[in-house]
Amino acid sequence: xxxxxxxVIYRPQSAxxxxxxxxxxxxxxxxxxxxxPGLRETLDSNLVLVPVWLAFICGMVKLLLLFDPMRxxxxxxxxxxxxxxxxxxxxxTLAIYGNSLIENEILSSLFPSEFVEDxxxxxxxxxxxxxxxxxxxxxxxxxxxxxxxxxxxxxVVGMFxxxxxxxMEDLSYGLSAAINSLESDLAGAAESLAMRIAxxxxxxxxxxxxxxxxxxxxxxxxxxxxxxxxxxxxxxALALFFCAWLMHFFWNSPAPDFIEAEENLAILYMLFKFTxxxxxxxxxxxxxxxxxxxxVAARIAEGRKPGGLLSAIPAPLLGSLKSYTTRRALRVxxxxxxxxxxxxxxxxxxxxxxxxxxxxxxxx
Amino acid sequence: MEESAKSECxxxxxxxxxPAFWPALAQKKAAFWLLLIMxxxxxxxxxxxxxxxxxxxxxxxxxxPRMLETDDGILMSFLPPGGWRGRGSPxxxxxxxxxxxxxxxxxxxxxHDPQTVxxxxxxxxxxxxxxxxxxxxxxxxxxLGLTGQTCTxxxxxxxxxxxxxxxxxxxxxxxxxxxxxxxxxxxxxxLARLGRSGGN
Numbered sequence: 400x401x402x403x404x405x406x407v408i409y410r411p412q413s414a415x416x417x418x419x420x421x422x423x424x425x426x427x428x429x430x431x432x433x434x435x436p437g438l439r440e441t442l443d444s445n446l447v448l449v450p451v452w453l454a455f456i457c458g459m460v461k462l463l464l465l466f467d468p469m470r471x472x473x474x475x476x477x478x479x480x481x482x483x484x485x486x487x488x489x490x491x492t493l494a495i496y497g498n499s500l501i502e503n504e505i506l507s508s509l510f511p512s513e514f515v516e517d518x519x520x521x522x523x524x525x526x527x528x529x530x531x532x533x534x535x536x537x538x539x540x541x542x543x544x545x546x547x548x549x550x551x552x553x554x555v556v557g558m559f560x561x562x563x564x565x566x567m568e569d570l571s572y573g574l575s576a577a578i579n580s581l582e583s584d585l586a587g588a589a590e591s592l593a594m595r596i597a598x599x600x601x602x603x604x605x606x607x608x609x610x611x612x613x614x615x616x617x618x619x620x621x622x623x624x625x626x627x628x629x630x631x632x633x634x635x636a637l638a639l640f641f642c643a644w645l646m647h648f649f650w651n652s653p654a655p656d657f658i659e660a661e662e663n664l665a666i667l668y669m670l671f672k673f674t675x676x677x678x679x680x681x682x683x684x685x686x687x688x689x690x691x692x693x694x695v696a697a698r699i700a701e702g703r704k705p706g707g708l709l710s711a712i713p714a715p716l717l718g719s720l721k722s723y724t725t726r727r728a729l730r731v732x733x734x735x736x737x738x739x740x741x742x743x744x745x746x747x748x749x750x751x752x753x754x755x756x757x758x759x760x761x762x763x
Numbered sequence: 764m765e766e767s768a769k770s771e772c773x774x775x776x777x778x779x780x781x782p783a784f785w786p787a788l789a790q791k792k793a794a795f796w797l798l799l800i801m802x803x804x805x806x807x808x809x810x811x812x813x814x815x816x817x818x819x820x821x822x823x824x825x826x827x828p829r830m831l832e833t834d835d836g837i838l839m840s841f842l843p844p845g846g847w848r849g850r851g852s853p854x855x856x857x858x859x860x861x862x863x864x865x866x867x868x869x870x871x872x873x874x875h876d877p878q879t880v881x882x883x884x885x886x887x888x889x890x891x892x893x894x895x896x897x898x899x900x901x902x903x904x905x906x907l908g909l910t911g912q913t914c915t916x917x918x919x920x921x922x923x924x925x926x927x928x929x930x931x932x933x934x935x936x937x938x939x940x941x942x943x944x945x946x947x948x949x950x951x952x953x954l955a956r957l958g959r960s961g962g963n
Contacts, residue, residue, distance in 0.1 A: 493804045493805060505811055
């Protein structure tokens with residue numbers, strides 16, 4: 400295997416690599432144009448909030464990796480970083496221009512201003528933003544097609560594209576709130592950041608995770624393509640796109656007037672939106688991860704054979720890798736027998752075994 | 764020695780043709796389509812916006828006063844000059860007639876210092892390309908119960924005046940701009956069109 404084969408993103412022989420570079424540069428310039436004036440004006444206050452931002456980012460990354468229980472996507476941290484960068488620059492820039500045109504030019508020409516103010520974010524944003532994010536996810540899924548070929552890969556890449564978009568959108572709202580605050584920059588930025596953290600689950604990362612998985616179903620590089628009937632595969636892809644759009648639309652849609660008038664009802668309605676979106680997302684992810692579980696089970700069955708890759712790994716450990724529940728059960732059992740240290744050791748071994756299944760044996 | 768010299772000659776002559784860079788690229792079709800989609804995301808709405816009727820024609824034409832309301836429910840009204848069109852949110856409205864524009868914004872005073880609010884509003888506008896500065900003028904509008912200061916402002920090729928007004932409940936920003944060809948409506952005329960609680 401030469402360097403070119405092992406490269407994940409750096410594939411200059413592919414036109415998509417140059418599209419990736421072009422999109423990143425243009426997107427970064429666009430994001431800079433949008434955010435730089437506000438950032439320059441409110442830099443001091445935003446620097447005060449850096450520890451909160453870092454804690455938020457770390458928390459979100461940890462949360463997103465929970466949706467990669469079989470350790471399929473985290474093998475490619477460079478792709479996840481690239482996804483977050485494309486989401487935060489290219490997708491954001493495309494969405495800002497597209498949204499602004501749809502709301503300020505098209506909808507404003509067709510509907511009264513009150514309607515546009517209420518419904519503009521629900522009509523324009525889910526369409527433009529989801530398309531922007533899934534397009535940049537497509538760049539990575541196609542560029543890295545030799546390595547990213549399963550639904551779990553697409554789910555994680557999509558989630559990181561969405562996370563990048565989320566974070567930069569949070570920053571743009573924070574800058575705007577800081578500038579528009581009548582109190583101080585810090586008060587505006589902190590209030591906005593607190594609100595965005597409170598509503599970060601589920602958000603763009605969840606929408607894009609589903610739409611990227613839907614995209615993977617349509618790509619020729621999809622490894623399990625042959626196992627699906629074409630109509631079912633396309634239907635499943637459309638259902639995932641619809642779920643992503645629906646979650647975004649529902650989240651952005653205004654509450655009915657009688658709910659808006661009552662503060663308690665408004666809070667309940669927000670909770671209902673949250674519950675609806677989290678149910679849609681978790682339901683879809685549960686179905687999507689079944690494929691990865693089957694893939695891991697097949698690799699285990701293959702590797703267990705005498706002389707196989709996994710033949711040296713103890714059977715109970717291999718048997719526990721099928722799902723989160725079985726893995727946890729073995730850790731609990733280890734804890735009961737040997738305490739926390741044994742549970743931690745078991746967790747380490749489980750991760751190591753999953754990495755061997757995903758990557759093959761590491762070189763000595 | 765002789766042999767290595769010979770092999771070097773064989774290797775360097777005849778020179779190998781330089782590989783063409785672009786045709787060697789893989790995944791060109793996918794790259795083309797993705798570029799096209801990325802262009803279409805702002806491009807299609809832009810094309811639609813161009814062929815749509817001018818949205819200014821669909822702005823509301825006000826026959827009567829336009830009401831502005833703060834978050835706390837305090838009402839102010841503005842009677843636009845005849846033929847002017849406008850749009851806005853509950854707390855702010857903009858009106859225009861050709862290159863002449865009027866912008867009005869109303870904010871609950873709460874515990875805010877009007878001077879600080881004024882400076883912050885000016886800075887917000889500066890980021891959006893509207894440069895303004897207090898010019899030392901003082902306003903007293905007893906019929907509205909408002910006092911305040913005047914300012915001048917420049918927006919690209921337009922110039923005009925503005926006023927930051929206040930009472931115990933509200934802070935109000937009023938801006939009027941125009942071009943040399945279509946000068947701004949005088950600030951006094953704009954202020955005379957303000958009213959309290961729907962009256963004028």
